[in-house]
Amino acid sequence: MHPSGSGAAVEAVDLHKVFGPIHAVDGIDLALRPGRIYGLLGPNGSGKTTLIRLLAGLARPTAGEARVLGTRMPSRPMLARIGYMPQAEALYPELSVAENLGFFARLEGTVSRAAMDRALELVELGERRATPAMHLSGGMRRRLSLACTLVHEPPVLFLDEPTVGVDPALRVQFWSHFRRLAGAGTTILVASHVMDEADRCDELVFVRSGKVIAQGTSAELRSGAGTTDLEAAFLHYAGLDAEGRPLETAP
Amino acid sequence: MSASRILAVARRIAQGFRRDERTLGLVFVVPIVITLLLGWVIRDSEAGDVRIAVVAAEGSPIADALRTAAEDADLAFEVTVDDVADEAEARDRVRDGEAEVAIIVAGLRGGPITVVTEGTDPSGDAARIGALQALMVRAVTTLLPPELGIAVPEFEHETVFLSADADSLDVLAPVFLGYFAYFFVFILTGISFLRERVGGTLERLLATPVTRGEIVLGYGLGFGFFATLQVLVLIGFTLIALEVPAIGPIPAFTIGLGVSSIGSPALLFLLAVLLALGAVNLGIFLSTFARTELQVIQFIPVVIVPQGLLGGIFWPIDRLPDILQPVAQVLPVTYAVDGLREVMLRGADLSSPSVQLDLAVLAGIALFFVALASRTIKREVA
Structure with a gap:
């Protein structure tokens, strides 16, 4: 492993991914520093998930380079140091909560019972250990999926819409846990299309049509766009007016 | 290659099985019921007046x-x-x-x-x-x-193997062992792996350091374990004949078919398990070509039925039409049927070249499908 010169935990250099006629990721450069939470914001189909898959080593870039902790992705050994939470929860419905968690923990390497307990307590599923996943509510499945992602305590986390279907009280707890992890040095990239979560991130990355259209803290992005509303700021950087029409054709 | 990750995959399959009574019934009860019915039909059918x-x-x-x-x-x-x-x-x-x-x-x-x-x-x-x-x-x-002084000659019928009053059950039961194991294991793995692919868990697995080989071997171990239990239960049921005396209103009956085997049960077991391992990986391989569980079921007429017809279960291979003989030679069931019959009916052991060939071919087929199955898992890193 080569220590990265830039000190970034996660890097993308002129990253491209093409599916047939679709340019899902179109020349993205990123450098995510350790111990910070990054929000990846953009509408559905803007290339958020593809970008995360490239960074997490689940897909090979058409061109350019993705690096995690200085190692060029995809790299199988590096996967043990990455936590990836997919958009659709990938759980075994007939397995219990504890069995699902234990399975992913074993695949990531030996994980202590204490770590599994911590993960379950965090998502408040400690009382549900023996419940088969198919009998959980949608929000509980989401929480279990998060526990499976965190159980091996990886230094880099890629979370694809982690709070969908999670009730507001628990959402607050999720975010305070993310903050604790970041404080301990974990690098976190959270994809979302919910703008109200963006203020909890240290830095935001706006993507649209496979390109980064703006990057900075929430305050920087808002003042740069001359607005207090993040959604309006996104439209500004996307070159759209308040109704979502391209500015050039606006009267 | 990590043994603990292979075991984790196998254990996951076993845990899923444990809660699925329907599948457990399919694996352990249905083959016995079918074999029992078959035995009943063959043994106790009345020859009409x-x-x-x-x-x-x-x-x-x-x-x-x-x-x-x-x-x-x-x-x-x-x-x-x-x-x-x-x-x-x-x-x-x-x-x-x-x-x-x-x-x-x-x-x-x-x-x-x-x-x-x-x-x-x-x-x-x-x-x-x-x-x-x-x-x-x-x-x-x-x-x-x-x-x-002309009298009707009386024939005394003697046989080299089995006895002169052996019926078709004695000849069919050994090969049904192998065929059941093959059929159920193929269907279960095919559907189970399809669920991994469609349900997103396969993609999630590939975000962990597990290798494709570990996944395929874990599947082989997990389903192989159940196939092994199934084969043991079936071998036991086929060989034993436990007489239960009449108790009150229940008439006396027999548990098991009491088919005589002169060969080693361990060798029967080895043949059936090798066949089942091939079926696990064939199931994984073919699940690539299915989008839904129904489409896995659609492979039955393509994969299972021809093997039943051409594998030597009902008609000996050498009596098949010339064009079909080479087809029979590439079917795994053919070698399992031959091996099971050699061992069970003719008492062949490991020194028999025919049994050696059967074991070698079955092992080769299993390995071939392990390699093929792990190729079907699309991944950017091995």
Whole structure:
């Protein structure tokens, strides 16, 4: 492993991914520093998930380079140091909560019972250990999926819409846990299309049509766009007016 | 390659199984019920009575002679012989189901004998006509003057393997062991792996350091474990014959088929497990070509049925048409059937070149599909 010169935990250099006629990721450069939470914001189909898959080593870039902790992705050994939470929860419905968690923990390497307990307590599923996943509510499945992602305590986390279907009280707890992890040095990239979560991130990355259209803290992005509303700021950087029409054709 | 990750995958499959009573029933109860029914049908089917309508010239002794011969002969079915006035009535009786066979004797000395049957049961007809020919010889012999000293020869039937009174169950039961294991394991792995692909868990697995080889081997181990248990239960059920005496209103019955095996059960087991391992990986491989569980089921007529027809279960391979023989030679079931029969019926052991070939081919097929199955898992890193 080569220590990265830039000190970034996660890097993308002129990253491209093409599916047939679709340019899902179109020349993205990123450098995510350790111990910070990054929000990846953009509408559905803007290339958020593809970008995360490239960074997490689940897909090979058409061109350019993705690096995690200085190692060029995809790299199988590096996967043990990455936590990836997919958009659709990938759980075994007939397995219990504890069995699902234990399975992913074993695949990531030996994980202590204490770590599994911590993960379950965090998502408040400690009382549900023996419940088969198919009998959980949608929000509980989401929480279990998060526990499976965190159980091996990886230094880099890629979370694809982690709070969908999670009730507001628990959402607050999720975010305070993310903050604790970041404080301990974990690098976190959270994809979302919910703008109200963006203020909890240290830095935001706006993507649209496979390109980064703006990057900075929430305050920087808002003042740069001359607005207090993040959604309006996104439209500004996307070159759209308040109704979502391209500015050039606006009267 | 990490043993703990392979075990984790196998354990995950076992945990899923444990909560799925329906699948457990399919794996352990259904094969026993089918084998039991098969045994019942073959062993206890009644050979139907044979009613013969005989048309002969007035005063001809042939009908009486046939009647006496039927009484003397030791036959598996009851034979009754009726004299009928004319040919038309004899034919009517056969058509109306009042007689199984009509015999129209034109003349006793060298004239043709016409035998009429209903015709929709060719194999039954063949058995009846065979028995009838023997009866006829016996009947004609009794009509000869005794001073000629001609007697009907009696055959003593001996066999090299099994016993002379072995039935088709003794020959079918060994191969059903292998075929059941193959069928169920193929379906279960195919569907289970399809769920991994469609449900997103496969993609999630590939975000962990597990290798494709570990996934495929873990599947082999997990499903192989259940296939192994299934084979053990079936071998046990086929071989034992536990007599349960009558208790109160429940009549006495037998548990197990009591099929005699002169070979090593361990070798039977090895053959069946190698076959099942091939089926696990064939299931993984073919799940690539399915989008839904229904589409996995659609592979049954393509994968399972031809092997049942051509694998030597019902018809020996060397009696198949020339064009189909090479097809039979590439089917895994063919080698399992041959090996199981060699061991169970002929008592072959590991020193037999034929059993060695069967084991080698089955192991080779299993390895080939392990490699093929892990290739079907799309991944950017091995």
